[in-house]
Amino acid sequence: MTTTTEPTTTPVAKRPTMRRLDPIALRADFPILSAPTHSGHPLVYLDSASSSQKPAVVIDALDRYYREYNANVHRGIYEIGEKATAAYEEARARTARFIGASDPRQVVFTRNATEAINLVSYSWGRRNIGRGDAIVLTEMEHHANLVPWQLLVQEKDGDLEFIPITDDGLLRLDVLDVLLRLKPKLVAFTHVSNTLGTINPVREIVDRAHAAGALVLVDGAQAVPHVPVDVEALGVDFYAFSGHKMLAPMGSGALWARRELLEAMPPFLAGGEMIREVHLRRSEWNELPWKFEAGTPAVGDAIGLGVAADYLRGLGMDAVRVHERELVAYALSELPRLVPDIELYGPLDPDLRGGVVPFNLPGIHPHDVAQVLDRFGIAVRAGHHCTMPLHERLDLAATARASFSVFTTPSDIDALAAGLVEVERIFRA
């Protein structure tokens, strides 16, 4: 059927029906890309790993909520209150669909991945981690998936163990097997490294961890915007992610968890909405997921998250991944060609790397690199990207980082290379 009309370049193409992403056409969906910059150059936004830009459909959804049906949820017996409640719960269903979750009640809205992980560490962790219990993390964790566990084991007198990385940023799974002999209660790790881009083999780690009796929490903040995610197929127990990195509003995010776990866990935050009955000296909790959503939620932001999830689903996450893999391959080959002394970090194989390229120019601090790039409208992150232990492991004070999104084009990478040449001209004069 379609095979005759499609320009099949390779007979081994995995999915002949998969659409290709057209990043240039998609740029029109993101108003900020045509907004004026102080430099006069068009914005070359290479910091999507820090926070993504938002398409007009998401901005419009927020606007419409506040203009047309702004009301609290699960309360008002009137038209806009009911409309807001329906839209909020519809957003949950869309978010669930996006991550392959068959039951939206297992999706708890949070402010971001950090809050989702804290929810687990406070609620599940304080019930299940005791003296001498181990939690296995990795050397590449974002502080959000490290510091909550530090607090927990300090309080409970537990232990943290770390899966080390290789010099090019891959997890040493051989060491995982050794650590699993300690019978850890939890293995928590990032799906995609925010600093190196490493795509970790989630299913493989889950299988090994489960075989050793550990639960698994995955920090999906850098995965959901960039690779197809199916929480049920991955077999994880907890999956945390942020909305703002996946084209959704700031302040949106979610935790997905296995139903039995959520049911057994005590509430995290307490107050309105999360209760069924309140008496002066005791209360009964609401059903899932509202048991974990105390107080008035960020209704508009959650609605925006649902819209962003649908937008990405519409593009096809397979197509997003193929697009970003091509960008990574292009960057890994072009940047060293055009900027010969650039140092690149992370996996060299684009198959193992999401759209994240950290780098340094020897002798030039990344803050200076970023500052000069800003003159050309190029936005990159400079610093430690909330992974100080990883930088220590790689013996780096800081790095600059370019990261990609659906609207990133090869010419953005060309602009970065040209900007870096200019940085060198200034600092090596």
Place this chain on the structure above:
Amino acid sequence: MDDLYRDYILEHSRRPHNFGVLESPSAAHEGANPLCGDRITMQLGIRDGLLAEVAFTGRGCAISQASASLLTDEVKGMTVDAAAAYRADDLLELLGIEISPARLKCAMLSLETLDAALADVETARPVTAVPAAPEPES
């Protein structure tokens, strides 16, 4: 275009003045901006209530290193009290460039480190400042 990387700033960052270590410093302090990895060690050689020698070592962005170079030039020869009275505004004026809020910490690391080193001098003063001749100066 920003004016951050003026020629003299780049010059000071490439070939910083007073870069090195003192043989027997009266006070020393290491300051850092852990967020960006800037690091400066400031060493003071105090004689007769004066900053007779000031030296620093460090690594970091051009702004942090140029700031340390310019600041050490500026305070060398000052009395300890005058150096302790040196303010952030004075340093910004000395730098002569517009520092964005995001880079303020880079620019101020040298002064914060100097202040911390001077504080060590202050606390040590009752013991060390007794000897011979400093009085007539003031």
